[in-house]
Amino acid sequence: MHDVKKIDVMEGILDENDSIAARVKETLGEKGILVVNEMGAPGVGKTTTLKNIFSRLKNVKPYVIEGDIEADFDTKDLQASGVQTLQINTYGSCHLDAPMIEHTVGKMEFDEKGILFIENIGNLVCPAEFTIGEHVMMLVSTVTEGSDKPYKYPLAFEKADVIILNKVDLMPYLDFDEEFYMKGVRQLNPDVPVFKVSGRTGEGFDEVTAWFEKRAEEL
Amino acid sequence: MHDVKKIDVMEGILDENDSIAARVKETLGEKGILVVNEMGAPGVGKTTTLKNIFSRLKNVKPYVIEGDIEADFDTKDLQASGVQTLQINTYGSCHLDAPMIEHTVGKMEFDEKGILFIENIGNLVCPAEFTIGEHVMMLVSTVTEGSDKPYKYPLAFEKADVIILNKVDLMPYLDFDEEFYMKGVRQLNPDVPVFKVSGRTGEGFDEVTAWFEKRAEEL
DSSP states (O other): OHHHHHHHHHHHHHHHHHHHHHHHHHHHHHTTEEEEEEEBOTTSOHHHHHHHHHTTOSSSEEEEEEEESSOOHHHHHHHHTTOEEEEEEOTTOSSOOHHHHHHHHTTOOOOSOEEEEEEOOSBSSGGGGOOOSOSEEEEEEEGGGOTTHHHHSHHHHHHOSEEEEEOGGGGGGSOOOHHHHHHHHHHHOTTOOEEEOOTTTOTTHHHHHHHHHHHHHHO | OHHHHHHHHHHHHHHHHHHHHHHHHHHHHHTTEEEEEEEBOTTSOHHHHHHHHHTTOOSSEEEEEEEESSOOHHHHHHHHTTOEEEEEEOTTOSSOOHHHHHHHHTTOOOOSOEEEEEEOOSBSSGGGGOOOSOSEEEEEEEGGGOTTHHHHSHHHHHHOSEEEEEOGGGGGGSOOOHHHHHHHHHHHOTTOOEEEOOTTTOTTHHHHHHHHHHHHHHO
């Protein structure tokens, strides 16, 4: 009984979410705004990734929506660097959804073409199930998490349009099996670009930034 | 409309989950089995934590239920070491629930008093919302995740009966602010024991194991 009702309601919610997501994507696309849905587990360096990209962006203006269960450290951090950043706190919900994004986008000023980076809740499961209006799904993964993650959390790796493999500066101190990791990624997503980076040293971020600038230009 | 129906259904599901969880806890408690719900984000070292505890347990027999979205690496790993381990694959669901545990427990043989460790899905959000019949909620956290996690994911830290802070061998290579981390933990959970450990070197696991043996004896 519970199960049947639950499925009906979930399908209704997903249909509604998807139609709002399509509207967000189209509206922002028409304004020249590339929408990026940034996913990854807690502590993989999602905000650090954004800061490294922003310090290298030349031709494109960044905008940010920060998703967190609670707290707003990252928003304050990004605002201090001069980037227009709005906070969404979900107070328990394990992912952002399209209605939250449409509401928040309505409060933002897009005075120039650019890229809207939406940092999703730190979670390798739920955010992969909900489109929020993105043109690009960016997955941040790290060598500290271990090399079996594509096998254990396949949906996020399958849906990614670009994968950031972060914290490579810690490689010498870990037993990360890069070949096994890449085999898992390629089984799910044969052509996705994978960038090896370090948020601490900045290694690899010139290439990541160039990739995003190109995507924004092609919009 | 969707929201109202959703809340009704969720309340029904939670009530049902909680009553099954109470039954699991009582039934296993009567058999002398301490039930531990092990939570933590992907890649924090949940299985490595179990292996370190098992190699040190003297007076208590371990049993394991392994939860994963997909794959069964950890189950095979633990079975190879001689521990009775059953796998639950959720194929998408972001947490284990009490009905899954009751079903799986029914297939296990508890021939001696001991501890049933249930490794939940790698996720710092959803598992904190569902009791699964545990006497002890163990949270595994790491220094590689950064020191702001208690502030961003408060429910898991608030509900923990014991916190494992793993990967301390990597401290010299990170900017982990232990004082800030502990301040966040203490605001949510003033008395919870926090054990600093390294799954790689084994550091700190004598104390963790002694804590669990004591809890099992007190059952």
